[in-house]
Structures are given as structure tokens and as C-alpha cells.
Amino acid sequence: MTSPGSVGVVQARLAEFDQPLALSCGQTLPSYQLAYETYGTLNAAHSNAILICHALSGTHHVAGTYDGQPDNIGWWDNMVGPGKPVDTNRFFVVGVNNLGGCHGSTGPASTNPATGHPWGSSFPFVTVEDWVHAQARLADRLGIQRFAAVMGGSLGGMQALQWSLAYPDRLSHALVIAAAPKLSTQNIGFNEVARQAIVTDPDFNGGNFIEAGVVPRRGLRLARMLGHITYLSDDAMHEKFGRELVGGQQRFSLEVDFAIESYLRYQGDKFSSRFDANSYLIMTKALDYFDPAASFGEGDLSRALSRARASFLVASFNSDWRFSPARSREIVKAVLDNRLPVAYAEIDAPQGHDAFLMDNPDYQSLVATYLQRVAAECQAALPLAGAAVATTDTGLGPTLDKATNASASSTMGGA
């Protein structure tokens, strides 16, 4: 069940775009669709919108549940809802599934209109830049010229950072959580191991496994198991599983002995049954390629940030070794070098990278406090208190049927 203050039952929607999208890789997507959800009400000035960007394996299902699926809770339900840090009584919140994903937006598992077959391995590589351009078009469709805030954790935080550079005048605040200005060499290394696990799975079929009627489950499973190790801290893993033996004693076999093995296998199995292998490859590549210092500043992040106009909230978690506080401080320094407003907090949390999804009083209080000021700015900008609110149905696309709603617990974790 959702916690008190849930947005309740929500519906995913689809936005179709016929305007071609030129991608960073040089290819063009002639048309595409984006799956998204919205919560709360857009105010008369359309000034109270917050865009939530998802991480590696996230979706547009940020908060609430689906009709008849009470256990299918949005991935940031502890952050988004009435009275929660991202208060849907005050903000109009948009969650969107990124291009290349596999939960309703156009991706490798979608049908290529030119061939009538699944895109598979022929789906173009999309980048954080491309995602943000596509998100901006969705904002146009929803009548949002300027977001009060764009926010996300991990890869989602990278998108918030990208927004501040690609569309400096289209957001007031960027909330960049557990992110980095670019991946470290070690991080790219982890991603490459995950990708090799997938592409060397005999069922991968060069990426065209859908047409072959198989799923490279073993590869996806390994990729996810590796990921989960890196999303947790050593201490958190020890605390959670220790050296506990599932059967009470050593089995002297390759079956599950330790509780951690059981956990990783379970997470791997769950993930392999819901995530498209090509999407995973593309998403990890997008992570690897992200480097705004190179794109906007000739390698200098401070120079890149000279384009930005937003105020920043940057937050990191002290046990996160995959996106460590030092990486967040690089962002803070670049913001500071440009004398932009910034708040930076290094949250004391034991869970590692996954802490950005967890309950933590300091963390939730920080975001709530920051966004209360943002809400006050939105209120101050309104022409008249009590002005009529625009109907939020304007411009919203058709709803997705249940089958294409983001699948249950499909969204936890992930860089």
C-alpha cells in the first residue's frame, strides 16, 4: 500500500509526436511517443510544474498506484504526493518515460514504422541530451513554458543538470540528487561488464531477440545483479544480509548458500522478466556518454555552467560510492564559480546509491524545505490569488490501457 498522502490511483498517458527528432548520434527519429503521468493541478499561470526525471531503470510511474494494482506503487511515492516534499497540493508534477525505454515510450521493443518489425538492435542510441529535448516537447504539449523545478536522482539528476544547460530559461530550479557531472572510468567499467553480460547471452541474437521469440534473461540477470552490488554500500549489505546462510549451514554446492546470493538472484530474475535488454544497453550508454563539460564547456564544467540561469539544490549521500559526494561537489563548484544560487547537502545515509529512493528525515526535510520556497515563488508570481486554475486535461494525451501501464515495482533502484 502507498503511505498516507498518496496521489491515489493514477493513469499513464501517451503523447504522440510526428515532428522528427534529430538525435545526438546523427540519426533522426521520424516520430515517437512518450508515456507520462501527471499529478496535481497546473495553476493559471502554468508556473507550478515540476518535471521528475527517472534513473536508469525508472519509468513515468513516479507516484500513486494503478486501478486494480494496489501494489504497483510509483518509484518515488515517498517523495511525491499531497503533503510530501514534492507536494502535489501545490505543484503540478510530470513524470515521463524516456525515449529508448520499455514502459510505453518509443524504444527498441517498439515497432519501427518503416519496417513493421521491432526496432531491436537498429534503434538509435539516444542520449541525455535527446531525452531532455523530447521532454521539452512534452512540456510544450502540456502548456508548460517554464518548469518551477526539474529534478531527479542519479541519471535523473544528470537530466536535471542537462536541462539547466540546454534550456536555461525554461526552469527556475534544478534539483540534482546523487548525480555526477559525468561517469568515472570505474563507472563506465561497471556498465561495460553489464552490457557484456547481455550481449554475450546466446539468446541476445545480435539484439533482435524479440523476432527470435526469446529473451536474453541470463545476461539481464547478471547485469542487474552487478548493478545491485554497486547501488548498495558495503555496510548496508552487511547490515541487511551479513553472512547469513539461507539453509542454516554450508551446502557445499553451487546452490544458494548466503542470503546475499538469494537476494541478488531474486533481483536479477525480477528485472530480467520486465526490462528490455536493448533498453538497458542504450540507457547505460547514455550514462557513459553524458559529459556536459565537453558538450558546453570544452571540458570545463564551470565554463559549461556559465549558460545556466537556474538555482540549484545538489544533494549526495555519504555512503554512495557509485556517485560519491565528491562528484556532487564538482557540480557545486561549477555552480559556485558562476555565482548561481545553490544549496548543497551531504546526507548521512547508510544505504549507498539507493539512498536517494529511501526514507531519510534529513533528506526529505531538505527537499521539502527547498520546495516550500519554490512554491512560495510560484504563488508570488501568480497574477491574483485565487485565480481560476486551468483544467489539467487540456493537452493531455490518451490514457494508456492497463497492459501498458508501467509494470509493478518496475522502477526501483538503478543508477
Next chain:
Amino acid sequence: MSTAIRADQAAIADWIRPGASVLDLGCGDGSLLSYLQERRGVRGYGVENQPDKVIACVARGVNVIQYDLEAGLAGFDSRSFDHVILSQTLQAVNNTAGVLAEMLRVGREGIVSFPNFGYWRNRAQVLVGRMPVSRDLPHSWHNTPNVHLCTLHDFEALCAEQGAQVLERRVMTAGSQINVLPNLLGSVALYRVTAGI
């Protein structure tokens, strides 16, 4: 003024040029920066390591960076701020000389305020055999955050050792300026310092 402000903080504001860039080390709940933003129109940033105080700064709309001063100011370029302030902070850090040196590196000018241990009331309490407790030293010996208390002479000696140049000094007791026998009659000291040439 919209925020309650101590007399020493008001005195600090007198030294700040309007529109200057200010870094407040150990900024607490951001009240000084908030005051300087309103009164001096500064572009201010605070450094604070306690989570509840960081959140208090966010609530005030004061820029704040959570950072452990003791580790130095690696994230800050040399001479990148007009003023760097240590308001009632220096006596509470362990790495006193290091923090002072970092302040002088990052700021074109430093402003330091601290309680004067040489104030006669403090000396009197030590004479009768107790650690001093007063308006400007409100903590008992066992729960004080102050680990490196000093007198005016002590601080000036440290500045001399570090090659720091004292540009101006102001000594106060209960909000009034003290000009005679400051190391004896002053309860709080404020210094404007710069890195020696």
C-alpha cells in the same frame, strides 16, 4: 532589521562593501548572511556542516554548502571571494591555523570574530578557580563547542606567525566599542585581516 542580529554581526556588516561576494564559514542558520543580503546586497554563500543548520539556511533562502571546514576549502578557488567571514567560528575548530590560512587564500579579505578569553571577567572567574561562563562564553567547560579559546594578543601572534596582516580591529563589550585596554576590557574581538604581501 528583519532578523535578530548580534552587535558583533552588525559590526561585521559595516566592513562589507555593498554588492560584494561573501563566504561565511560556519554560517549556522544563515542569519548573518541573510542580514548581509538585505542590508548590503551581497552575493553570499555559507559553509556549514550540521544538517539541521543547512536546512535552516535553505528555509531562509540563504545559499549554503555542506562542508567540513576542518578539511580545508578545496572546492573554493584562491581569491574567489571579496570577504570570507569566520564569525564566532575560529575558536570552535580544531585546525585553527589551517582554517585561518584557507580563509586568507580564498578571500581577498578575512573577517574574524571571537570571544576574548582575556576579558577581565573571564580572568576573574579563572582567578577564583572556575572556567568562565558569560554572555559571550555561554557554555560550561564540559559542553562547550569552543576548543581553542584565545586572547587578542594570542590571535595577533598567530596572525604574525602566518604572515597575515591585520587591517583593522574592533573590540566590543555588550555592544559598546572598547578603545582602552581592549585585551582586558573587551568581551568580543573583530579583526579585518588579509594575506601578507
